Amino acid sequence: MNLQHIHNIYFIGIGGIGMSALARYFKSNGKSVAGYDKTASPITNSLESIDISIHYEDAIKNIPINFLNTEKTLVVYTPAVPKNHLELNYFIDNKFTVLKRAEILGIITQETFCMAVAGTHGKTTTSSILGHVMAPSKATAFLGGIAENYNSNLILGEDKLSVVEADEFDRSFLKLSPNIACVTSMDADHLDIYGQHEELLQSFKDFTAKVSNTLIVAKGLPLTGLTYAVNEEADYYATNINIVNGTYVFDVVTPTKTINKIHFSLPGKHNLMNAMAALAMADVYGVEEAQIKNQLASFKGVQRRFSYKIKSDECVLIDDYAHHPTEITAVESSIRELYPDQKALVVFQPHLFSRTKDFVNDFAETLAKFDEIILLDIYPARELPIPGVTSEWLLSIINNQNKILSTKRELIKNIQQANSKVIAMLGAGDIGLLVKDVEQALKKRS
Structure with a gap:
């Protein structure tokens, strides 16, 4: 496929981290770029700030009219988009060129x-x-x-x-x-x-x-x-x-x-x-x-990869994307290396029912290494619930007495009641959106 001949590129799931990088790339190369995502986010806000049109309702009427030309428009989607997505099916049914994000990246790497x-x-x-x-x-x-x-x-x-x-x-x-x-x-x-x-x-x-x-x-x-x-x-x-x-x-x-x-x-x-x-x-x-x-x-690092949100004598708040037992272990080891004399609290939001089920014992083992544990409910992402696979189940297996299950609403109160100086907020779901509120509350308290 020759991308030079494409005028318009429409992204379904444009707010995804990989999708948004491609959207920026094509915009910078003079293409007309627009897209859909389920919810607004800092990423979609930043895309809109460079004149990329984005809407948040899955409706064919929202597709910009100049993107309805089958010969001039390429459609890119992420596998996280459900199969019954109205816009995706419209483009497929009307014979648009519809490719996964990985296929577009593949075309770029060929050149x-x-x-x-x-x-x-x-x-x-x-x-x-x-x-x-x-x-x-x-x-x-x-x-x-x-x-x-x-x-x-x-x-x-x-x-x-x-x-x-x-x-x-x-x-x-x-x-x-x-x-x-x-x-x-x-x-x-x-x-x-x-x-x-x-x-x-x-x-x-x-x-x-x-x-x-x-x-x-x-x-x-x-x-x-x-x-x-x-x-x-x-x-x-x-x-x-x-x-x-x-x-x-x-x-x-x-x-x-x-x-x-x-x-x-x-x-x-x-x-x-x-x-x-x-x-x-x-x-x-x-x-x-x-x-x-x-x-x-x-090199200064990557957001949500052991990112310091607070680093003071009273409190350390770390934000990290870790969502697999190996990654959580790496965060815990880094904390012990940097703060060997301090207690550490982990706030963890499990990501996917299937991953929680497949690695429940490994999650329990690595989370137990922290001094205190707060679990949030499982973030489902692309999945439907699996009977019996819950954060309560994971919590029951963790061999540590200082553990609780928290709602998002009660999270700040539960963190403030903890006894640890070092706090790590971990997960690949929407826990990253909660970090700012926690940061502001902890700064206000101190």
């Missing part, structure tokens, strides 16, 4: 030198680090989060080099054409799609078979490629790691040289691993050592 970041954890942070490292090289990066350096999920460069997240959900990453790729992790997830962990692993192997130049993998994964690690030998590994004024300072041994005294500010070994993956990809591409060091040192 560029593509650097793709895959893995069940760490994709967004790693691709954001890589996008920042590659920005002076004029890369365009499509991100699954808001990079703090750019306040955007799109780093707009030129059309010769792209950085993308390779998403395993719905096997989307098999639509990409990666030249250099990394795989950060392959833990069991999305079993509502794959059924068995083995099917997920096979999907990753299918993805790596598509890599035309170089594959880079976290050491220990059952894949063949250049390896990276922290404090253990690999093709690329970090060593001599120290923390100076809250910043990691370390050396990296590569296949050809040693890069000394790299500075990187994101906390936790998992973020050091993310930085190592990005460094290895940039080095393989041929980026100069000075650029790699400068960009790693100036």
Whole structure:
């Protein structure tokens, strides 16, 4: 498909993090862009501020009239959109070109030198680090989060080099054409799609078979490629790691040289691993050592990835997207590393009934490591309830006496009654929208 011949691009689910990056990209390239989403959000507000027309009612009458030309309009949708969506079915029934988001990203990567970041954890942070490292090289990066350096999920460069997240959900990453790729992790997830962990692993192997130049993998994964690690030998590994004024300072041994005294500010070994993956990809591409060091040192992070909302002597409030047991463990480990003498409260909103059911024991084990636990109801996203799968069920399994179930309305009161200085609000649902109210309440109290 030749995107040059498309005048209008209509997004169904335009407020999604991946969809909105594409909407920004096409708008910046002179296309006419509009779309639908279920609810307004900071993302849709930011899109409307650059003259992208968005409506919030699923009704054919709301589609702008100039988007009703089948030859000039491309329709993009996300798999999260229900099959009975009126606008989606209208476009399908009237023979418009209708493609999933991953297919559009696939078309873009066919035309560029593509650097793709895959893995069940760490994709967004790693691709954001890589996008920042590659920005002076004029890369365009499509991100699954808001990079703090750019306040955007799109780093707009030129059309010769792209950085993308390779998403395993719905096997989307098999639509990409990666030249250099990394795989950060392959833990069991999305079993509502794959059924068995083995099917997920096979999907990753299918993805790596598509890599035309170089594959880079976290050491220990059952894949063949250049390896990276922290404090253990690999093709690329970090060593001599120290923390100076809250910043990691370390050396990296590569296949050809040693890069000394790299500075990187994101906390936790998992973020050091993310930085190592990005460094290895940039080095393989041929980026100069000075650029790699400068960009790693100036990287500010990603919104909702261990994002400090309050950082004072009285209180620390951290906002994080963590929604899988491995990710929650990484947050808890980072808190213990940074605040070893402080009590920590986790506020967790489980995401998806199926994920809660598949990993209930793992969730219970990792949440129990916090000093205090507050659970919200499960965020359903695209799913219908599963009988017996509730937050009450998860709460009953957690081996910790300091645990409660809270409504959103009672959340601030319950947080204020807790005894922990460090508070982590975790989840991939709408808990991120609650953080601001909690932040204001805690600041007012202090």
